Amino acid sequence: DAKTTQPNSMESNEEEPVHLPCNHSTISGTDYIHWYRQLPSQGPEYVIHGLTSNVNNRMASLAIAEDRKSSTLILHRATLRDAAVYYCILRDLMDSNYQLIWGAGTKLIIKP
Amino acid sequence: DSGVTQTPKHLITATGQRVTLRCSPRSGDLSVYWYQQSLDQGLQFLIQYYNGEERAKGNILERFSAQQFPDLHSELNLSSLELGDSALYFCASSQRDRGLRHDNEQFFGPGTRLTVL
Numbered sequence: 182d183a184k185t186t187q188p189n190s191m192e193s194n195e196e197e198p199v200h201l202p203c204n205h206s207t208i209s210g211t212d213y214i215h216w217y218r219q220l221p222s223q224g225p226e227y228v229i230h231g232l233t234s235n236v237n238n239r240m241a242s243l244a245i246a247e248d249r250k251s252s253t254l255i256l257h258r259a260t261l262r263d264a265a266v267y268y269c270i271l272r273d274l275m276d277s278n279y280q281l282i283w284g285a286g287t288k289l290i291i292k293p
Numbered sequence: 294d295s296g297v298t299q300t301p302k303h304l305i306t307a308t309g310q311r312v313t314l315r316c317s318p319r320s321g322d323l324s325v326y327w328y329q330q331s332l333d334q335g336l337q338f339l340i341q342y343y344n345g346e347e348r349a350k351g352n353i354l355e356r357f358s359a360q361q362f363p364d365l366h367s368e369l370n371l372s373s374l375e376l377g378d379s380a381l382y383f384c385a386s387s388q389r390d391r392g393l394r395h396d397n398e399q400f401f402g403p404g405t406r407l408t409v410l
Contacts, residue, residue, distance in 0.1 A: 217399075223403065224295065224297075224383050224385075224401030224402055224403055224404050225336065225383070225385075225399075225401045226295070226400075226401065227398045227399060227400070230398070268335065268336070283335050283336045283337075283338065284335065285335050286335050
């Protein structure tokens with residue numbers, strides 16, 4: 182199984198950058214790395230995804246290690262609205278099924 | 294608003310009963326995914342449908358079943374309910390299912406909170 186490991190929680194100050202790590206040492210060559218976040222009392226929302234190269238969008242940046250065994254989600258300037266659980270997920274192949282493996286997530290706490 | 298709708302928002306029922314949760318995907322999305330989230334837990338993938346056909350299966354109990362209809366809406370049926378089935382059930386949709394190992398962005402609905410008493 183291609184699984185992910187994330188810290189249970191992280192704290193950051195408002196308006197500072199946040200680096201959220203994810204380890205996926207058993208990732209296969211064609212697995213995409215996806216990040217989603219879940220704000221309190223809401224469904225998850227897409228943040229970013231990538232394969233090998235670093236990726237940027239309006240919400241965040243994704244830095245992928247050269248060996249692809251880890252990645253880091255970067256929020257450049259955290260706001261109180263970024264307080265959420267952040268999930269790092271991979272697409273995994275098991276036999277003829279395609280498991281969607283979600284990590285436990287990192288609860289990001291933003292301090293004003 | 295993600296464009297994915299789920300009904301009902303809340304459902305309270307008794308053990309042993311059967312319920313049906315409904316999901317309407319975003320316009321144009323062919324894939325529908327169902328997830329279960331128990332209290333303070335991560336999401337557990339249940340099942341995925343693509344254009345009416347089952348595409349992927351997770352740890353879905355035999356008491357649970359799902360289907361996707363020709364108009365692409367989906368229903369998750371939960372039967373012989375137990376106390377432990379109380380959870381948030383999320384539906385998500387995506388435009389397509391490209392290739393074996395890649396998913397495109399999933400859009401999540403607001404969820405159905407199921408309480409089994």
